[in-house]
Amino acid sequence: MKKHLVSFTVNNDQYDLLVEPRKTLLAVLRDSIGLTGTKEGCSTGDCGACTVTVDGKSVTSCLMLAASANGKAIKTIEGLSSGSSLHPLQHAFIDKGGYQCGFCTPGFIMASKAFLEENPNATEAEVRHALGGNICRCTGYTKIIEAVMSAAELMRSARQAR
Amino acid sequence: MPEYSVVGRRLPRVDALEKVTGAAKYGADVHPPGMLYGKIVRSEYPHAKILHIDTTEAELLPGVRAIITQADVESGRKVFASDKVLYSGEPIAAVAATDSDIADEAAGLIKIEYERLPVVQNVMEAIQPTAPRLHSDETKDGPSRRGIRNRLKQLSLDESEGSSEEIRTLETELETLEEDVYYNISAETHTEIGDVEKGFAESDIVVENTYTIPRVHQTYMEPHVSVASADSSGKVTVWASTQGPFAIRSGIAGTLGIPLGKINVIPTIMGGGFGGRFGVTMTHVPAVLLSQKTGRPVRVQVTRKEEFLDGRPAPGCVIKMKTGATKSGGILACQALAFWDSGAVSGASIGSTIRVRGVYKIPNLKVDAYGVYTNKSGTTAYRAPGAPQAIFAAESQLDEIARRIGMDPVEFRLKNMREEGDMIPGGSQEPVIGYKETLKAVADAAGWWNRDKSHNQGWGVAVGDWTNGCGPGGVYVSIHEDGSARIFHGSMDITGTDTAITQIVAEILTLPYERVTITRGDTDSAPYATGSGGSVVTFTMGNTAKLAAEDTRRRILELAAERLNTEIDNFELRDGKIFVNGADSPKSISLGELAAFSLNTRGGPIVGKGSFAQQSSTPALAAQIAKVEVDAETGRIKVLKLVSSQDVGFAINPMAVEGQIEGGTVQGYAWAIMEEMQYDQNGNVNPGLVDYRVPTSADLPTVESVIVEVPAPNGPFGAKGVGEPPITPTLATMSNAVVDAVGVRVNDLPIKPEKIVAALHNNGN
Amino acid sequence: MRDFALFEPTTIEEASSLLAENGGKATILAGGTDLLVGWKEGIATPKSVVSLAQISGLDSIAYDENTGLSIGGMTKMRAIEQSSTIRNRYTALAEGASEVGSIQIRNLATLGGNICNASPAADTVAALLVFGAQLEIASTYGERTIPIRDFFVGPGESSLQHGEIVTRLVCPPRPDNSGSHYIKQKIREVMDLAFIGVAASVELAHGVVADVKIGLAAVAPTPIRATDAENILKGNSLSESILEQAASAAAEQSSPISDLRCSAEYREDMVRVLTKRTIQASAARI
Numbered sequence A: 001m002k003k004h005l006v007s008f009t010v011n012n013d014q015y016d017l018l019v020e021p022r023k024t025l026l027a028v029l030r031d032s033i034g035l036t037g038t039k040e041g042c043s044t045g046d047c048g049a050c051t052v053t054v055d056g057k058s059v060t061s062c063l064m065l066a067a068s069a070n071g072k073a074i075k076t077i078e079g080l081s082s083g084s085s086l087h088p089l090q091h092a093f094i095d096k097g098g099y100q101c102g103f104c105t106p107g108f109i110m111a112s113k114a115f116l117e118e119n120p121n122a123t124e125a126e127v128r129h130a131l132g133g134n135i136c137r138c139t140g141y142t143k144i145i146e147a148v149m150s151a152a153e154l155m156r157s158a159r160q161a162r
Numbered sequence B: 001m002p003e004y005s006v007v008g009r010r011l012p013r014v015d016a017l018e019k020v021t022g023a024a025k026y027g028a029d030v031h032p033p034g035m036l037y038g039k040i041v042r043s044e045y046p047h048a049k050i051l052h053i054d055t056t057e058a059e060l061l062p063g064v065r066a067i068i069t070q071a072d073v074e075s076g077r078k079v080f081a082s083d084k085v086l087y088s089g090e091p092i093a094a095v096a097a098t099d100s101d102i103a104d105e106a107a108g109l110i111k112i113e114y115e116r117l118p119v120v121q122n123v124m125e126a127i128q129p130t131a132p133r134l135h136s137d138e139t140k141d142g143p144s145r146r147g148i149r150n151r152l153k154q155l156s157l158d159e160s161e162g163s164s165e166e167i168r169t170l171e172t173e174l175e176t177l178e179e180d181v182y183y184n185i186s187a188e189t190h191t192e193i194g195d196v197e198k199g200f201a202e203s204d205i206v207v208e209n210t211y212t213i214p215r216v217h218q219t220y221m222e223p224h225v226s227v228a229s230a231d232s233s234g235k236v237t238v239w240a241s242t243q244g245p246f247a248i249r250s251g252i253a254g255t256l257g258i259p260l261g262k263i264n265v266i267p268t269i270m271g272g273g274f275g276g277r278f279g280v281t282m283t284h285v286p287a288v289l290l291s292q293k294t295g296r297p298v299r300v301q302v303t304r305k306e307e308f309l310d311g312r313p314a315p316g317c318v319i320k321m322k323t324g325a326t327k328s329g330g331i332l333a334c335q336a337l338a339f340w341d342s343g344a345v346s347g348a349s350i351g352s353t354i355r356v357r358g359v360y361k362i363p364n365l366k367v368d369a370y371g372v373y374t375n376k377s378g379t380t381a382y383r384a385p386g387a388p389q390a391i392f393a394a395e396s397q398l399d400e401i402a403r404r405i406g407m408d409p410v411e412f413r414l415k416n417m418r419e420e421g422d423m424i425p426g427g428s429q430e431p432v433i434g435y436k437e438t439l440k441a442v443a444d445a446a447g448w449w450n451r452d453k454s455h456n457q458g459w460g461v462a463v464g465d466w467t468n469g470c471g472p473g474g475v476y477v478s479i480h481e482d483g484s485a486r487i488f489h490g491s492m493d494i495t496g497t498d499t500a501i502t503q504i505v506a507e508i509l510t511l512p513y514e515r516v517t518i519t520r521g522d523t524d525s526a527p528y529a530t531g532s533g534g535s536v537v538t539f540t541m542g543n544t545a546k547l548a549a550e551d552t553r554r555r556i557l558e559l560a561a562e563r564l565n566t567e568i569d570n571f572e573l574r575d576g577k578i579f580v581n582g583a584d585s586p587k588s589i590s591l592g593e594l595a596a597f598s599l600n601t602r603g604g605p606i607v608g609k610g611s612f613a614q615q616s617s618t619p620a621l622a623a624q625i626a627k628v629e630v631d632a633e634t635g636r637i638k639v640l641k642l643v644s645s646q647d648v649g650f651a652i653n654p655m656a657v658e659g660q661i662e663g664g665t666v667q668g669y670a671w672a673i674m675e676e677m678q679y680d681q682n683g684n685v686n687p688g689l690v691d692y693r694v695p696t697s698a699d700l701p702t703v704e705s706v707i708v709e710v711p712a713p714n715g716p717f718g719a720k721g722v723g724e725p726p727i728t729p730t731l732a733t734m735s736n737a738v739v740d741a742v743g744v745r746v747n748d749l750p751i752k753p754e755k756i757v758a759a760l761h762n763n764g765n
Numbered sequence C: 001m002r003d004f005a006l007f008e009p010t011t012i013e014e015a016s017s018l019l020a021e022n023g024g025k026a027t028i029l030a031g032g033t034d035l036l037v038g039w040k041e042g043i044a045t046p047k048s049v050v051s052l053a054q055i056s057g058l059d060s061i062a063y064d065e066n067t068g069l070s071i072g073g074m075t076k077m078r079a080i081e082q083s084s085t086i087r088n089r090y091t092a093l094a095e096g097a098s099e100v101g102s103i104q105i106r107n108l109a110t111l112g113g114n115i116c117n118a119s120p121a122a123d124t125v126a127a128l129l130v131f132g133a134q135l136e137i138a139s140t141y142g143e144r145t146i147p148i149r150d151f152f153v154g155p156g157e158s159s160l161q162h163g164e165i166v167t168r169l170v171c172p173p174r175p176d177n178s179g180s181h182y183i184k185q186k187i188r189e190v191m192d193l194a195f196i197g198v199a200a201s202v203e204l205a206h207g208v209v210a211d212v213k214i215g216l217a218a219v220a221p222t223p224i225r226a227t228d229a230e231n232i233l234k235g236n237s238l239s240e241s242i243l244e245q246a247a248s249a250a251a252e253q254s255s256p257i258s259d260l261r262c263s264a265e266y267r268e269d270m271v272r273v274l275t276k277r278t279i280q281a282s283a284a285r286i
């Protein structure tokens, strides 16, 4: 089949790729670009491990065709920290023990980032609900939620400082 | 308790950075150059004869590099089904292609002709004489009778004295067995202590019920995957996401007849296992075979759907149970008959049925358990294998007895709990244990003693026990010239065990946590390590690492003596330095200095070694209390409070320990409330994460964990294995809470809303 | 997944002619959350796919007091859930949209896709039924408008002809003295498919029901209106006994099946329970 020229940015880097129409954004990020931080837990939209943001909105990249991402700005877990300085969410996941096997972590962090940027003052109940598209089998969520709530606070104070 | 500086602290994990930045490499992130993608072709039917396999069309698809079936397995060991399939999803062939989508497409082009056979999915049907037999020759009469027949056959060849008497007894036994012959039996076990009939006769109250616990999937978030690369010399390298690389090595060696020395298993970081990632599983052998055939690296990664079709989940079971007690709350007898659904392969956790005895003094106990073949995939371990099922039955019964005799369920349990020195029914004497402390701790933390509730709200309590396993392991510790230490080992970390090991070594060497690093080797380089499961790692590898660190310390002191020309006894290792004891002018030497010095000594660099083998640990209890609210019209259950205490011996890293308690408790909650693999005549009908429901954060409150520390005499710093206990009581905790809320007990898990509504209707509500 | 030819037209006309040219083999792609799952599992293997994503103007939400609410077929669920107009005036629709999957799914999933997929359990359709939505449909043969009530034919089947594109949905304006609500019966709080879905819209005048509409999902081969229950309620005050009668009538009108999620009996029973609750909640919003 005719491949499509797809141009987008991933973590601010420009990519121009020829892709088969059937390739998902997840497949292109992992296999073609080599950004394997985004995980595949189900490939059917059910687990959230593949969450990235597209123009700031969180999506399950396993259910989006790469071709549909043409012209968009994509962010993955690899683009979250700049150099050695971590994003508040990354700090908080470490400090609160918000992961065990870590397979769900990139998805949780990206979903939380998009949600907190839209809802900086979210309550715990709102956060629990908003992260309902992400499954973690290891932690029982308690420490993940603690991490996200504490990151929200860090993000709020960083915003105030600015 | 002694003061420690590194162990016992909530330190961030050693793998923190890679896990939060996406740098961590899991199985599917391995991509050697020239890699092909493998795909397994699976049976469409749960029970059928394979008449014909046609691969021609698939072979013609551009990009396909190899197609293999059982005919390609030179060792002859079964890898693929060739004449008959016993469950839908059973592997029949595998494809390797240059692209994952091409591999998928090729798999779809392989045509298999079947002749369908009758299917049996329910254990209680499978044991009936009318049921279709899965392994017809073996199980015609059930193994008890088969066992006796075999013995009789042996004896008839045996001319020696006394055999005729045994023959006579066996023959009578065979006759009496006629009545409860079960069919499709894969295994069985029987235990009898005391006289249960007498116990029941003496009881004031006897409760009897049948409990049905569904088959559930471990649902680790990373689907099975492995990458294999076979070179022309016959050397095979396998990247595997596994709980135990050494078992993969021996498994591949055994299945394919490759010498151990020609296989290197490189373990990758693993996305959860919970028992389901032990030994050779779905992907390893097909990946090796495809790589051998194509001469290129091959990755076989299964989909979530394949996980449900061909994973090795936890067995479901049906337990008929009976418990007798006195009015004053003393348990007199307990009897269980369990049928475990082992799927098409033998090996359900039937031995765990004995766990119905719980942590109580039970004078009379009888347990009969059978593994039953059905047309489903085989089963394997899931966090405390078999215990949640057995404990659900037992702790439900105790709750019912407590209600009937009007005794507080916590008091009732405390009254019957074993203490140090008491005999474990069917086992040895209890060592130092913390059963009562743990239950009291959860009751206090949850506010049990002055609990309040509104309409349709209820409180439930249950406990569950588990003793961690143990296995062999080896660890090396070396000191670098800058005085930092490095640990080298081969055991897998899922839960933060690398962090615990690092803390232990840092503690012994009196180094700051940051000055100790840890490296995992592959099976070519690392000393043997037991698989990470059965809560073994902190216990086994912690002990091993402690031995290695102590060995290192010995060598350090030896070197210091050489360097400073004094007796070893005069030294003390403190703050990463060696101090001379009692000297007026304190002399000290840094580890770095010593390490540099060591390079020029006869003894050479500082390397400590630790090896550890089997040792039994002490039992650990998990106790839980839940408060729920039930919508009596719709049957929906909302958990308002979930408190979980556990005797962990000693918490080397309390943050990691809490994580285990919270995670295990939520898995138990899910088993009680929502998880269930459903089957019909065509196989599993909910092979995906929409209809197989794993809870999300939106379903749960904060899980409150309470750490109790009753040290294990031989655990590292007193630590016990913590991974498994927390899942064991939760099924009953939830069910008991629902009873307290709306007065109906649902013994057929999961407690779906519909079942509550039906039970309430039956009660006349 | 099998490969396919992908077209990304920028106008409805172009899309329509691409669909016409490709005969029966072209599939319309919106957010892809239903389609990709089916493609991956080999349930469907399209030869050509026409994406509507590049057509501008298909994802707007507009409200006019005289003509009502107009939503583009490509509007994302997340936008519907967050629209203050829809939340205030067409509450049940915002609630239905917010029940679809997760935020990540709702950032992809469209309203047109939810309707055209024609699942009896779709979360927005019960609300669209009670709001009397009209679907605007375009094809090379021109445009037509049909009420949503006539749209569904069976599970996964609609009256949409091949090549037809749902461009907009229009819901008539809402009277001031009205309220609406949607309840989804599920086990998991988030990410469950509806066991039963009930939407209602209630308009009260001087304490009696001036108008009421009830939509039921997942309890019949297609989403349906519980018209018998509506008739019982109309002209009456919302007394306990009237509510009970109406709820039973709604249950009576449903024709659920048993499946892996729950039994037909439970579904019917829940239609009764939830109809009552939905009406009460709708009335409480006025």
Ligand SMILES: Cc1cc2nc3c(=O)[nH]c(=O)nc-3n(C[C@H](O)[C@H](O)[C@H](O)COP(=O)(O)OP(=O)(O)OC[C@H]3O[C@@H](n4cnc5c(N)ncnc54)[C@H](O)[C@@H]3O)c2cc1C
Pocket (backbone or CB within 6 Å): A044, A045, A046, A063, C027, C028, C029, C030, C031, C032, C033, C034, C035, C036, C037, C052, C073, C074, C099, C100, C101, C102, C105, C108, C109, C110, C111, C112, C113, C114, C115, C116, C117, C121, C122, C123, C124, C160, C164, C165, C166, C167, C191, C192, C193, C194
């Ligand atoms: C994990 C997950 C959870 C989900 N949970 C829910 C849920 O809780 N509730 C629920 O209702 N749904 C749920 N869904 C289903 C799905 O997300 C919705 O049905 C969604 O609204 C479909 O929209 P889409 O844009 O993704 O459709 P697509 O997949 O792009 O298309 C769906 C169908 O509609 C056709 N189509 C789409 N747009 C048009 C148009 N404008 N004109 C003509 N035909 C068109 C397509 O050809 C296709 O047949 C879930 C899906 C996933 C993957």
Ligand code: FES
Pocket (backbone or CB within 6 Å): A039, A040, A041, A042, A043, A044, A045, A046, A047, A048, A049, A050, A051, A060, A061, A062, A063
């Ligand atoms: S991999 Fe995309 S949601 Fe699971």
Ligand code: FES
Pocket (backbone or CB within 6 Å): A098, A099, A100, A101, A102, A103, A104, A105, A135, A136, A137, A138, A139, B221, B271, B272
């Ligand atoms: S940490 Fe393992 S799935 Fe979340």
